[in-house]
Amino acid sequence: MSDTRIFDNITDEEINQMKNCFKAVNRKYIEGETINNIESGSLGIVVSGVVEIIRFDFDGNRTILERINENGIFGKLFFSQIDEGDVEIICLDDSEIMFIDYDHLTKQCHNACSHHSTLIRNMLSIVSEKSIKLSNRVEILSQRTLRKKLITYFNMISKETGKKNIVIPFSLSSLSDYLCVDRSAMLREMKKMREEGLIDSHAKKVTILYDQTMF
Amino acid sequence: MSDTRIFDNITDEEINQMKNCFKAVNRKYIEGETINNIESGSLGIVVSGVVEIIRFDFDGNRTILERINENGIFGKLFFSQIDEGDVEIICLDDSEIMFIDYDHLTKQCHNACSHHSTLIRNMLSIVSEKSIKLSNRVEILSQRTLRKKLITYFNMISKETGKKNIVIPFSLSSLSDYLCVDRSAMLREMKKMREEGLIDSHAKKVTILYDQTMF
DNA sequence: ACATAATAGTTGCAAATGCAACAAATAGCT
DNA sequence: AGCTATTTGTTGCATTTGCAACTATTATGT
Numbered sequence A, B: 001m002s003d004t005r006i007f008d009n010i011t012d013e014e015i016n017q018m019k020n021c022f023k024a025v026n027r028k029y030i031e032g033e034t035i036n037n038i039e040s041g042s043l044g045i046v047v048s049g050v051v052e053i054i055r056f057d058f059d060g061n062r063t064i065l066e067r068i069n070e071n072g073i074f075g076k077l078f079f080s081q082i083d084e085g086d087v088e089i090i091c092l093d094d095s096e097i098m099f100i101d102y103d104h105l106t107k108q109c110h111n112a113c114s115h116h117s118t119l120i121r122n123m124l125s126i127v128s129e130k131s132i133k134l135s136n137r138v139e140i141l142s143q144r145t146l147r148k149k150l151i152t153y154f155n156m157i158s159k160e161t162g163k164k165n166i167v168i169p170f171s172l173s174s175l176s177d178y179l180c181v182d183r184s185a186m187l188r189e190m191k192k193m194r195e196e197g198l199i200d201s202h203a204k205k206v207t208i209l210y211d212q213t214m215f
Numbered sequence C: 001a002c003a004t005a006a007t008a009g010t011t012g013c014a015a016a017t018g019c020a021a022c023a024a025a026t027a028g029c030t
Numbered sequence D: 001a002g003c004t005a006t007t008t009g010t011t012g013c014a015t016t017t018g019c020a021a022c023t024a025t026t027a028t029g030t
Helices: A012-021 A102-106 A116-141 A146-161 A172-179 A183-195 B012-021 B102-106 B116-141 B146-161 B172-179 B183-195
Strands: A025-029 A042-048 A051-056 A062-068 A073-075 A086-091 A095-101 A165-167 A199-202 A205-208 B025-029 B042-048 B051-056 B062-068 B073-075 B086-091 B095-101 B165-167 B199-202 B205-208
Touching (some): A116 A146, A116 B062, B042 B102, B062 B116, B095 B102, B146 B205, B172 B183, B183 B199
Antiparallel strands (some): B025 B095, B042 B095, B051 B086
16 A cells, blocks of 8 residues: 555655545445546545546547556546536546545645655656646647557557557557547558558557658 | 746745756747757746747648646656657747756755745646646547537636637637647638537637537 | 357448638738 | 738538448457
């Protein structure tokens, strides 16, 4: 538990002491379970597992707004439409989530916990990382064509591992929900790219053959 | 200068003292000027003015990745493609930018400045706000049709002011760069929406006539 | 090992969007 | 006030993408 990044450099005794300050609650969910009843000021931190923020719109489209891994955060704060559209938070694995009160976290603590400032620094690191991920997402979605969305996405995955041989961490169906395009159109484009020799692919395994410096 | 949000609740004397710690440099730019030579670990904070992060891709598309107002932040950190594509940072007004070294900001200061933790708390607030803005952006770009992108965008602007009568803070040409769609296609769609009685619009002035609870 | 569900892959056709090439209106400048 | 540049608005046509309705393949559970 104390291996959650938000508690980096804080001792276990301190942690328990602090968790009172901002009313931290840990809750466990099983695979496939939906997380609901999140209060608006509450922040969720993924202690373990994976969750996805999904929007279902009125014409039946499913959109993966975010996939959040360990140490990632989420909260109503981040989706302006969470009340309007149908946004669901789904656990893809058995997951443990810590909910904390955002205001208590950020404001100076009355009890003056000595490690509160360490906590805030850790939080800054987590939120910064979230910003970077969101920026990457914007970069993908801002591409004008399906092909460029795919290439931008492939390049990012490839950059992480340093290999041209990538495995997509989604089902291809989910990938289309993530890229916000039609699944069949996406598969058709991948087929074209295969035919043009830009990639090699079979299901979730993709090998980049195009010149990455070009994109 | 001390009205920059990052220095909230820190006295002027303290500020000057601290600015040494993380090598803060303030620089002024005139309208239309491009900001370049940003070091990779450096973070820009908009003290005054407005800047836009623009990507020009190989087939001549212009994309507004972000528009950053006062107290907003930017940095290489946030664009994975800044080295690859042609990303420019342009001042839309006369602007003052403070550059700081991100690592010095986040790590514990050797001089143990007493207000360093206040600074980090302020930074957390700024970065959180950035995350929220980016999430909103993702929500717009994730819409599958041009019409829905427009509606989502209009709703957000409308939500800020609480009015159905909005003025788009871009030229319509820039708006299309922001929504990542073709300008003429966007204008055509707005025309259709006018004809269907969903909006009323003339240039940058748009009045929402549709039922906002529906979207 | 079999049945069933989930995922991957394909294709024709319709609809949406991009592209190009304009005209009209507005803003900025001297 | 008049000229110029920028922005806004329009439209025909080509291309891309979405939709629907399939088949094929791979996982999953008993």
